[in-house]
Amino acid sequence: MxxxxxxxxxxxxxxxxxxxxxxxxxxxxxxxxxxxxxxxxxxxxxxxxxxxxxxxxxxxxxxxxxxxxxxxxxxxxxxxxxxxxxxxxxxxxxxxxxxxxxxxxxxxxxxxxxxxxxxxxxxxxxxxxxxxxxxxxxxxxxxxxxxxxxxxxxxxxxxxxxxSACATVEAVISGSPAHAARPHLGINALDAAVAAVQAVNSIHLAPNLTWSVKATRLLCDAGVTNSVPAEARVCWDLRSQYNEPMDELKAKVLTAIKHSVAAIGASAEISVMKEMPAxxxxxxxxxxxxxxxxxxxxxxxxxxxxxxxxxxxxxxxxxxxxxxxxxxxxxxxxxxxxxxxxxxxxxxxxxxxxxxxxxxxxxxxxx
Known part of the structure; x- marks a missing residue:
């Protein structure tokens, strides 16, 4: 039985x-x-x-x-x-x-x-x-x-x-703190995070492929509302029906994050936290x-x-x-x-x- x-x-x-x-x-x-x-x-x-x-x-x-x-x-x-x-x-x-x-x-x-x-x-x-x-x-x-x-x-x-293949990418974005009345003295990690999200949203793969990428977490808090935050954490979820387009998508995401945050003087420590193949x-x-x-x-x-x-x-x-x-x-x-x-x-x-x-x-x- x-x-x-x-x-x-x-x-x-x-x-x-x-x-x-x-x-x-x-x-x-x-x-x-x-x-x-x-x-x-x-x-x-x-x-x-x-x-x-x-x-x-x-x-x-x-x-x-x-x-x-x-x-x-x-x-x-x-x-x-x-x-x-x-x-x-x-x-x-x-x-x-x-x-x-x-x-x-x-x-x-x-x-x-x-x-x-x-x-x-x-x-x-x-x-x-x-x-x-x-x-x-x-x-x-x-x-x-x-x-x-x-x-x-x-x-x-x-x-x-x-x-599908999937991957989770996390970026720890570093800026520098400043008083909100003097934002030019700092580098706003929140601005950098938003720029990174927008840059990733601008990625395109061939339209005949099945894929997606989207931000799924953003953590950023200076502790007060009148300070420029010095750090932000952003996670993205990547999906692809096949393994080869996932490799292309992942490479484009890493490049987009790195250069978008650098454009305003911030930096990002980027890691691929989890990957599963198609x-x-x-x-x-x-x-x-x-x-x-x-x-x-x-x-x-x-x-x-x-x-x-x-x-x-x-x-x-x-x-x-x-x-x-x-x-x-x-x-x-x-x-x-x-x-x-x-x-x-x-x-x-x-x-x-x-x-x-x-x-x-x-x-x-x-x-």
Missing amino acids: SKTLEHYQHLHAIPELGLVEFKTSAYIAQRLETAGFKVTRNVNGTTGIIAELDSGKPGPVLALRADMDALGHIIDGQLVARHTCGHDGHSSVVLATAQEVMQEGIVRHGRLKILFQPAEELGTGALAMVAGGALDDVDMLLGFHLRPLEECAKGKAVPAMLY AIVDEQMTALIAESIVEVLGEQGLTEAKFTPGSEDFFHYPRQRPQVKTGFWGLGCNLTPGLHHPEMRFDLEALAIGVRVFKQCVTKVLG
């Missing part, structure tokens, strides 16, 4: 932020060990987990990946961790899949690896797992994500989710997923591949290890009002569908 809902209820009640998923990781690792997997904890010094099942017979190495971290929300003035991106659902599905694959003796040749990854929301978890050797012997890697209702309803699934999916893996979806949900349950302006650190895996064939699919679950919304909810019965699709994939590759 599937323990998917049991896992979900437990994990949903203990949300933890990226890289501090201690209780989450301990729960998952203990159950994998009890199921009979060889388990490696604390991958690369993180909360990451690698579980292995070796059939003892030659064959490919297939890996399934789930993310474990929750999001931080300010609620009633307090920062709280809350599972509003469905990672508790992802972990529950992959954990239950691993248990059932072991119980049913599905793996008859090759090896199955199960990856539980920290810090997806920080954009660093996949990179930490790669550095910890998680993919060194992997031939194929599959992941998935719960989808919002407007993209995919319960009873349907998406064979390939085509995520989707890289293998046609063979997408076909495998599509066949598995049809076998579980019928032809009517299979949708076309879908593009999303959201981003996923899963795609660091194929970017870092291009020899690994990757597939990433979406599970319809009537999720509302949206991912990352503090009151996000979905139909829990859909989680069982996720387990069945993954089991079909494992059966086709290793059965």
